[in-house]
Structures are given as C-alpha cells and as structure tokens.
Amino acid sequence: xxxxxxxxxxxxxxxxxxxxxxxxxxxxxxxxxxxxxxxxxxxxxxxxxxxxxxxxxxxxxxxxxxxxxxxxxxxxxxxxxxxxxxxxxxxxxxxxxxxxxxxxxxxxxxxxxxxxxxxxxxxxxxxxxxxxxxxxxxxxxxxxxxxxxxxxxxxxxxxxxxxxxxxxxxxxxxxxxxxxxxxxxxxxxxxxxxxxxxxxxxxxxxxxxxxxxxxxxxxxxxxxxxxxxxxxxxxxxxxxxxxxxxxxxxxxxxxxxxxxxxxxxxxxxxxxxxxxxxxxxxxxxxxxxxxxxxxxxxxxxxxxxxxxxx
Amino acid sequence: xxxxxxxxxxxxxxxxxxxxxxxxxxxxxxxxxxxxxxxxxxxxxxxxxxxxxxxxxxxxxxxxxxxxxxxxxxxxxxxxxxxxxxxxxxxxxxxxxxxxxxxxxxxxxxxxxxxxxxxxxxxxxxxxxxxxxxxxxxxxxxxxxxxxxxxxxxxxxxxxxxxxxxxxxxxxxxxxxxxxxxxxxxxxxxxxxxxxxxxxxxxxxxxxxxxxxxxxxxxxxxxxxxxxxxxxxxxxxxxxxxxxxxxxxxxxxxxxxxxxxxxxxxxxxxxxxxxxxxxxxxxxxxx
Amino acid sequence: xxxxxxxxxxxxxxxxxxxxxxxxxxxxxxxxxxxxxxxxxxxxxxxxxxxxxxxxxxxxxxxxxxxxxxxxxxxxxxxxxxxxxxxxxxxxxxxxxxxxxxxxxxxxxxxxxxxxxxxxxxxxxxxxxxxxxxxxxxxxxxxxxxxxxxxxxxxxxxxxxxxxxxxxxxxxxxxxxxxxxxxxxxxxxxxxxxxxxxxxxxxxxxxxxxxxxxxxxxxxxxxxxxxxxxxxxxxxxxxxxxxxxxxxxxxxxxxxxxxxxxxxxxxxxxxxxxxxxxxxxxxxxxxxxxxxxxxxxxxxxxxxxxxxxxxxxxxxxxxxxxxxxxxxxxxxxxxxxxxxxxxxxxxxxxxxxxxxxxxxxxxxxxxxx
Numbered sequence: 001x002x003x004x005x006x007x008x009x010x011x012x013x014x015x016x017x018x019x020x021x022x023x024x025x026x027x028x029x030x031x032x033x034x035x036x037x038x039x040x041x042x043x044x045x046x047x048x049x050x051x052x053x054x055x056x057x058x059x060x061x062x063x064x065x066x067x068x069x070x071x072x073x074x075x076x077x078x079x080x081x082x083x084x085x086x087x088x089x090x091x092x093x094x095x096x097x098x099x100x101x102x103x104x105x106x107x108x109x110x111x112x113x114x115x116x117x118x119x120x121x122x123x124x125x126x127x128x129x130x131x132x133x134x135x136x137x138x139x140x141x142x143x144x145x146x147x148x149x150x151x152x153x154x155x156x157x158x159x160x161x162x163x164x165x166x167x168x169x170x171x172x173x174x175x176x177x178x179x180x181x182x183x184x185x186x187x188x189x190x191x192x193x194x195x196x197x198x199x200x201x202x203x204x205x206x207x208x209x210x211x212x213x214x215x216x217x218x219x220x221x222x223x224x225x226x227x228x229x230x231x232x233x234x235x236x237x238x239x240x241x242x243x244x245x246x247x248x249x250x251x252x253x254x255x256x257x258x259x260x261x262x263x264x265x266x267x268x269x270x271x272x273x274x275x276x277x278x279x280x281x282x283x284x285x286x287x288x289x290x291x292x293x294x295x296x297x298x299x300x301x302x303x304x305x306x307x308x309x310x
Numbered sequence: 311x312x313x314x315x316x317x318x319x320x321x322x323x324x325x326x327x328x329x330x331x332x333x334x335x336x337x338x339x340x341x342x343x344x345x346x347x348x349x350x351x352x353x354x355x356x357x358x359x360x361x362x363x364x365x366x367x368x369x370x371x372x373x374x375x376x377x378x379x380x381x382x383x384x385x386x387x388x389x390x391x392x393x394x395x396x397x398x399x400x401x402x403x404x405x406x407x408x409x410x411x412x413x414x415x416x417x418x419x420x421x422x423x424x425x426x427x428x429x430x431x432x433x434x435x436x437x438x439x440x441x442x443x444x445x446x447x448x449x450x451x452x453x454x455x456x457x458x459x460x461x462x463x464x465x466x467x468x469x470x471x472x473x474x475x476x477x478x479x480x481x482x483x484x485x486x487x488x489x490x491x492x493x494x495x496x497x498x499x500x501x502x503x504x505x506x507x508x509x510x511x512x513x514x515x516x517x518x519x520x521x522x523x524x525x526x527x528x529x530x531x532x533x534x535x536x537x538x539x540x541x542x543x544x545x546x547x548x549x550x551x552x553x554x555x556x557x558x559x560x561x562x563x564x565x566x567x568x569x570x571x572x573x574x575x576x577x578x579x580x581x582x583x584x585x586x587x588x589x590x591x592x593x594x595x596x597x
Numbered sequence: 598x599x600x601x602x603x604x605x606x607x608x609x610x611x612x613x614x615x616x617x618x619x620x621x622x623x624x625x626x627x628x629x630x631x632x633x634x635x636x637x638x639x640x641x642x643x644x645x646x647x648x649x650x651x652x653x654x655x656x657x658x659x660x661x662x663x664x665x666x667x668x669x670x671x672x673x674x675x676x677x678x679x680x681x682x683x684x685x686x687x688x689x690x691x692x693x694x695x696x697x698x699x700x701x702x703x704x705x706x707x708x709x710x711x712x713x714x715x716x717x718x719x720x721x722x723x724x725x726x727x728x729x730x731x732x733x734x735x736x737x738x739x740x741x742x743x744x745x746x747x748x749x750x751x752x753x754x755x756x757x758x759x760x761x762x763x764x765x766x767x768x769x770x771x772x773x774x775x776x777x778x779x780x781x782x783x784x785x786x787x788x789x790x791x792x793x794x795x796x797x798x799x800x801x802x803x804x805x806x807x808x809x810x811x812x813x814x815x816x817x818x819x820x821x822x823x824x825x826x827x828x829x830x831x832x833x834x835x836x837x838x839x840x841x842x843x844x845x846x847x848x849x850x851x852x853x854x855x856x857x858x859x860x861x862x863x864x865x866x867x868x869x870x871x872x873x874x875x876x877x878x879x880x881x882x883x884x885x886x887x888x889x890x891x892x893x894x895x896x897x898x899x900x901x902x903x904x905x906x907x908x909x910x911x912x913x914x915x916x917x918x919x920x921x922x923x924x925x926x927x928x929x930x931x932x933x934x935x936x937x938x939x940x941x942x943x944x945x946x947x948x949x950x951x952x953x954x955x956x957x958x959x960x961x962x963x964x965x966x
Contacts, residue, residue, distance in 0.1 A: 020814040023839070027806045052394055103581055109393045110341060114530055115580045117523055122573035128566040133642045135827045137859050144863050146838040155840040230803040231831055231859060239801075242401070242519075249398045275807045277814050285808045286413035286770050286797045293402025300399055301387050313692040316684060412770060413797070421771040422728075423679065425708045436687075511679050511709030513772075566638070 022153045024275040025268065030160050032267025033167045034226055036260045038244035040170060041218030043259040046248065047191035048211040049101065051112035056219055057241020058123035063089040063220025064227035064236065065127060068136055086220045093216030097209060105208075120241070127234035136232040159228040166225060170218065171260060177214075187211050191254070246296045252306030261308060269295040319440050321548045322447040323504050328528040328540045329454050330497035335526070336535035337458060338490040339470035340389070341397040344404030345525055347384075348377045348495040350411055350517035352502025354418055357427045357512045366430030370446075370503040377499025380407075381492040389487045404519050411514040423513030427506055443504050450497055455537055457493065466490050467535070527576050533586025542587055547572070626667045629918045631656070631909055632689035634682060634700040637674035641702060641825065643855060645674075647896040648724070652699055654887060655906035659914075666918075668910050675701055682706035690719050696920040697722075697909050699902065704728030705772045711735050718920045720927070722909060724901030724937075728776045732945045737920075739927055739946035741905050741937065742898070743872050743953070745773075749780025751870045751953040752846050756819050757788040759844070764790060765817040767808055767832070769824040769850070770797040777823045777848055785821075793817050798824060798832065805832050809839050822847045830859025837863035844868070852897050857961055867958040868966065873951055875900065875938035883936035904935035 042056045053059075066088040070081035096119055104111050146157045178184040189197040190207045198204050226236065244259075247266050251258025273291030274283045283291075299307060327349060334340045355373035360366065388399045411418050418424070433442040457463050469476045469483055477483045506512050532543020551568040579586065633652050636645035649672060656670040671693055673685035682701050689695040690713075697720045701707050704726040714721050715735035722739040723731075729746045731738060756764055764785055768774030774797070782792045793815040796808045805828075812820060820843055824832055829851035836845065849871035857864050874880070883903055887895045895903075908930065909923070916922035933940040943949045955966040 020810050023810045023813070024807060027810060030806075031804065100577060100581065104584070107584070109397075110335075110339075110534075111580060111584055113341070113394075113397060114526060115577055117526070118573045118576035118580070120573075121523065121569055122577065125566040125570035125573060129570070133638070134855060135830065135859055137830075137861070139861055143861065144834065144837045146840065148840040152840060155838060157838045233801075233803070233827065235801060236803070238520075246398050246402065249395055253394055271807045275810055277811060280793055280815055282794075282796075282811055284413050284797055285811075286799070287409050288799065288807075289405040290409045293405050296402050297387065297399055300391060300395060304391055304395065306395075313684075313688045316687045316691075415775075421705070421775050422730075423705050423708070423772065425730075426712065436691075509680065509683055509709065510712060511683075511705070513679055513705050513709075515678050516680050 024272050026154050028268035028271035032264030033163050035243045035247050035263035035267055036167050037222035038240050039247045039259040039263045041215040042244050043248050043256045045212055045215035047254055048208050051109050052245055054116040055120040057237030058120050059089055059093055059216050059219035060223030061237035062092050064223035064232050067224045068232055086217050089220035090213050090216045093212055097212040124234055138227050163225050250296050250299055250306055252308045255308050258308035266292050315436050315440050319443050319508055322443040323501050325541050325544045326447050326450045326497055326501040327525055328544045329451055330494045331525050332529050332540040334491050334494035336529055338466040342400045343397045343522055344400035346517050346522040347404045347407035348498035349502040351380055352377045352499030353506040353512055356503035357424045357506040360428050373503040374496045374499035378492045378496040381495025385488040385491040404522055408517055425511045427510045429507055531579055531586055533588040536588040539586050539588035626664050628667045629913055630669045630671050630693055630695050632671045632695040632698040634673045634675050634685045636677040636702050638676045641677055647899045648902045650891050651899040651903040652906040655903045659910045675706055677703035679706050679709035682709055686710045690717055699905050707731055711738050720920055722905040724905045725898045728772055732947050741901050741940055741948050743951045745776045745780050748848055748870055749777045750784040752821055753781050753784035755846055761818040762790050763817045764792050764819050764821055765794040765812045766821045767796055767798055769800055771800055774823045781821050802828055803831050805835050809836050819844050825850050826853040826855035830856040833860040834863045864958045869956045870953045873938055873954050879934050880936045900937035904937050
C-alpha cells in the first residue's frame, strides 16, 4: 500500500475494528459454549473420580460418531438417533470406567491422568481404523442455514443457536439435579468426602458409576452439537478436551460454575486475541492456542487455584 | 543394515529424552506435560547455530543451556502449582512454544523448516553419527545417574514422596524443584540438538503437543523414577512397532495400529504393573 | 575311434560353451525394485490411497507388457512428515537397495531427503510436491507437477482478469499453504492489486470463524484460499455461514469430492486451479484401467503418479537399472505422452509447458471453466 494515510483512512481503519468486534465476541461466546458443554461433564466426573478424564473428549467423539451411524448411515429419525447415540456412549463409558478407571481410583493424579491419556489415544486410533480418517458431515442436504443479524454485524447458524441454548439448559438441569434429587445429593456428598459418604450409607461405588454415566450423557450431547457445527473427524475430541481441561483449571478445579466461566474466558481470549485488528494489523491466527493457554497461565499466576475457588 | 542404524540413533536420542523427563517427572514428581518444548528449543537452537556456521560442540552446549534457561522460565511461575494445575500449565507452555516455532517465520522459517543442517565434522556418515549419539547418550545417562544417586537426587525423591515433610525439615522445596526442571530441560536440549543434526532437516511438526505423550509413555512404561526403566522402556518401545511395517495391512491402518498398540500397552502396564517394567513401588504415584 | 569320439566331444562342449555365452537364457527377467514414499496416513491419507493404486496399476501393466524386467513396487508411508520420510528413505535405500523412488508427495519431506539422494545417487520423482525450492534441490530430484510459482500466479491472474483489485488470503499453515500464499501475493500485487490480509488456518482445524471475520473486516473483493479437502470444505462452509458472499478462488489441494461433500451448497461458484489435467486418449486409457481395477475414478495427482511410475520403469527398461543412466534418460524426456499430459523435463528436473486448468463448482461438481 502506498503512503496514503489521510486521517479519513485511519478513521475507516479504526472503525472496522469495531465493525467486526461483535462477531468476534460472538465467535468467542460460541467457542466458550462448546468448551462448556465438554467441561460440564468433565467437571462432574472430576468431582467423584478426583482426576481429569483426558478421554472425555473422545466420549464426545463417540457420541458424535454413534449419532452419525444412526442418523446418516441408517437414516433413523433425529430423536431416535440421539437417544441411541447417548446409550452407546453410556455403555462405552461404563465399560471403561469399570475396567480401566475403577482399579486405579485411589491413586495420586499422575497415574489416572496418564491412563486416561492412554484411553484417549486408544479410542482415537479405533475411530480412525473403523471410520477412516475422513471428515464426515451430519448435514443431509448441504444447505447453508445461517442468519445475518443487525445489518450484517453478526452471523449465526442454526447449530450455533442450538448450542447457545443448550448450555444454560444443561447447566440448569444439572444444577437442579445435584441440588434437589436424592442421587444428586449423594453425588455431592461423595464428591465432597467419599469416606464419610460411605460411612453414612451411600453406595459410593454405584454413585461413581452413575456420575460417570451422566458425564457420558453430557459428553455425547456435546459431541453431537459440535458435529453439527463443525463436522466429524476422529481427532475432534482432542482439541476440545484439552481446552475443557484448561477451562476447568482456570475456573478452579472441582467447581462446575468455574468450569463454565473458564470455558467462556478461554473462548473469548483466543478469538479476540487473534481477531482484534488495528488497521490491517492483527496477530497471526497461528497464535490462537497461545492466547488460550496464555490467559490460563496468566490467571494462574495471579490466582494459583483458579478464579472461582470455593 | 543402515535402516537398523537409523533406529538405533533414534533410540539413543529418545533414551536421553526419556531419562531427562524421568528426572523431573519420575524422581521429583513434577507433572511436566510440555517436555517436548525443551526438545524443540534444543533442536531449533542447535540447527540455527549450525546453519550460521557454529561448530557442533558450541551448538549442542548452547542449545542445552538455552533449553535449561527455558526450564527456569517455565519453572518460576508454575512449580508452585499442584498436580493438575501444573500439568495443564506445562502443557500450555508446550502449545505456546509450538505456536512460536510454527509462526515466527523470521526466526524459524515456520512451516518451510530448516534444511541443510550440517553434521558435525568427523561424524557425517550414518554409522559415525550413531557412535557420536551413543557416546553422548552414555555420558548423559552417567551424569544423570550420578545426580540421582547424589544427596541432591535423594532430596528430590524425598520431595516427591512428601513435600510437606521435606519443607518441614528445612528443605527449600521450590529451589530443588526448579533445579530439577532445569536439569531435565538441559538434557532434553541435548537430545534435541542430536535430533536436529541427524535429520539435517527440521520442521515444527516434530514438536506438536501430541509428541509429549510418547515421551511420558516411555518413562511410565519403563517405570517412573527408575533409571534403568527409562532406558529399557525406550529400547522396547522404539523397537516394538518396527515389525508392523512388514505386515500386509491396509495402508491407512498402520499408523493408527501403532497408536493403538502403544495405548493398549500403556493401559495394561498401568493396570497390572503400575510401577512400570523396572520400577519399585513408588508411593507418590501408586498408593 | 576314441580319437574321433574325443574330437566330437570337444566340439560339442565348445558349442555348448559358446552357446551358453552367446544366448541369453529365456524367461529369466531381472527383478528391479522401485520405492514409493506416499502419505498413506495423516492429512492426505485419502489422496495417498489413490496414489498407491496408481503406482500399483502402472507396475502391473509394465510387468505384463514386457519380460525383460520384473518390477516390484515397495511402498512406504511417511504421512507427509519429514521424520518419517527420512526413515522411509533409509529403509528403501539402505535396506532394500533401491535406487529409484517415486514420491514423496509433500514438499518438506522432499527437501529433507534431497541432499541424501544427491549424495547416494538415488533418483526421486514426485508427482505432487510443488514448493518452489524443489527446482534447485539437486540433480537427482525430478517432478512431473509444476511448481507453486506457476500455480499461485495462475490464481492471481484469475483474480486480476475478473477485475478484482483487493484480495485476502487464507492458507493452511504448512509449507504448501504458506508457499502458495506468498506467490499469490507477489503476483497479484505485480498485476496492480492489493492483498489486504494474509492469515493462517490450523492444519487440522475446524473453526475458522475468527479468521473469516478478520477477512470480513478488511472487506476484500475476492478470497484466495489454500487448504486440503478436510479443512477446506469446512472453511468454505463457514465463509458462507458468516455471511460473506465474495468470490472464492482456490488451488488444487482442495480439488477433491470430499471438499464438496463437506461444504455442500456453500461451494457453488468456487473457482479452483489445478495442473492441467489431461483429458486426451492417454488419460482416458488410464482412467478406464483405474476404474476397472479399483471401482472409482482416479483422484487428484493419480495420473501424475501413474506417469512418474511409468517413466521410471520405462527409463530402466531403456537404460538399464543404473541410476546415472536413468537420470540421463529422465533429463532427455521430451513430449512423453503421459496420462497427465505431455511431459518434458527441463535442466532442473522440473516439468515445463504445463498449464493450469480452471474449474468451477456447479451443482456440487467440478466443471471446466
């Protein structure tokens, strides 16, 4: 560009920072919502298992692929596919929890972390072998269904609207479940202090399995929602799983509202960090992860236990 | 035959890398999930210095020292963090370093990589390079062995077992942990340098976050906190997938099968012998 | 009597000895191994599988057509990662004693083994590595696909011809993407245009909305995208979902049905450049044989790999399995009628005179423009 820097041009350039800011914020919120969906289940499971299941993202992937099998491949109706995809994921989760996680339940964090990493890789490898490394689409028609709002300032698709709606619904549902139902209270008691819970007669073994199952349901829903927005591929769980992990830590481990807050902070930080434009200058988008983890490290520097430590 | 020498060279490099992680993770209990970053920093530094004409001896030491410096920088803010927090913070560090290697084109040529990295004089051939790598691997392991058996090393293990008790008797836990991380980074840098000059071509894809998992696997498989375990584990795991090359399988399954093999091996190992192949029952990791 | 028998005996022996030396034994073909390094796993796995098919087809056909040599194709997977390429190279060259290698498919891998190949006198011919640096990668390195310099220029030309003066570029963050983006930018600006924004896309990424939002922010007239089918399809879809209606131009990395399957209707109107794919008789013959054996149409680069395999084997048949002689033979390749078009190699081992096709996506299919 030749040196045509009249003041008018600079105003125009500054203004397009503001032009795209609403969309950037929306992008951040959508990303945050996706991470929340995954972090929700992961945080619940952490509460009872006391370690982060690194394979949680793969459970989401499993939900997505199961749904694909029923909905696209077998052409079942939507809700039937949804239910059965969730059932399949619950089964997988149950199997893994009983055979692999249960034996090492009381070990200090390193072992479970690593074994769940192993599970994560195992599931990914299996997905590649059975489904091939290609990307699959859930869309049956190939239509673009997007909505442009506020005079072109932001665009949002149906899938994204659904995701934004699901998050508060699921959070509320989980909250009510944990607060009001008997099982929910048992879960909270077990999460709080397993030995005491055992002493007062709670069947902690059963509770652990139930929590894991709920976690699997949440993961499956997350996976299916993500698949509608971003398509399916065998390594889809890896990235979101990692960000969800970061979100949970950022918000304070074991703290479900913290996990949600952390998710949105990361989603916003990474999108706004690379999106902000001063004139034509912006950070190369290759630094997206740097912003995501950078904000994590920054916050941990200031609050080593996370933001919402209870 | 030369193919086998290649495998042996990779093995020697990975032995140094695994042992280096063992110092921080196995002996001190630091959950460093971003160890690959030190490897990458060592590799790129050595490559850039080599390309600028530096003699190999200077390149390898400078890379190790720079990696050690990054160990210091990483440790300073993160060592006080606990378990999961440390894990994700170090993982984040790994992600950030990868981003820099990929995107800071002015420094690293980004995705174009660095071709033409020179071999050290007298060690240009594959076999002679193997001797060099083997020699450095042996020396590094001896040094680490000495460190582990020294009072310093014993203190690290005490810190790993019971941090509270350690600080109660006056040990400056922070200082020891930091030094452990720095030593770990130093040797990872050495391994990185050897890697760069062996490949003679470097690009960021070798240092993606996923690679950290393999290093952790090597150490866990052999036995956390076991000096000989790290070596044995590496040797076995490097050799293991090679026969897969020769099986008549549909092409796209070989990669994932290897991944599956490693994953299942890891899971089985942890379930049935969590102390690893050679490990003693380390209380910190297994109750 | 004995003397006569002795003379007869000696004469017979002499004849048989003479016969042994003079007459080639029938039906004893010489075995020659040709190595191929292909991306059978990783990003380009789906393309890699087709390349595999193509070289196997060429090998089978060549073996059936002559009896002097029996060619064996030894396939190695490098997933387009230099680490693996180095290992594959060493296995093929040091273990299997191979002197002729087809592939690797990607540019960084070639650059990583080029110095060795030149030193070891091993011939490398790629059908898809397009980075500009490969032109000067050495005597033993050849390719039957044009350099990025040419393809990026083609994209810029199209944008210019359509009257666009302002462009934005999004590229997959590897050597292929970055290389093409730089060429496009240089060419487009030479033609009087302006590239307002260049930004990268994560290689295995699925959420490019912020990059696209940035593009929206600078308001260009056209978007030049470089990616692969997996992420490229998602990229196109998201461009439209974000409300951008501007024209899209891309390069051959995305030219695969997978892209269209993923992008759906969003891909309508996308313009793609690709090395001239031949549709003449040679290609038809290849495509029919491919379809008969494997059941589907050959994909991108299949014909190039078929050709390079045929060229390698043809050179061996003509010059013998000596790398230097084969090398000379390859340099002398002129107007070879391959399935991917007429192949003439210049003094750098690059293919010359290869133009580019332009295709546009209409009704979910690629159509010539």
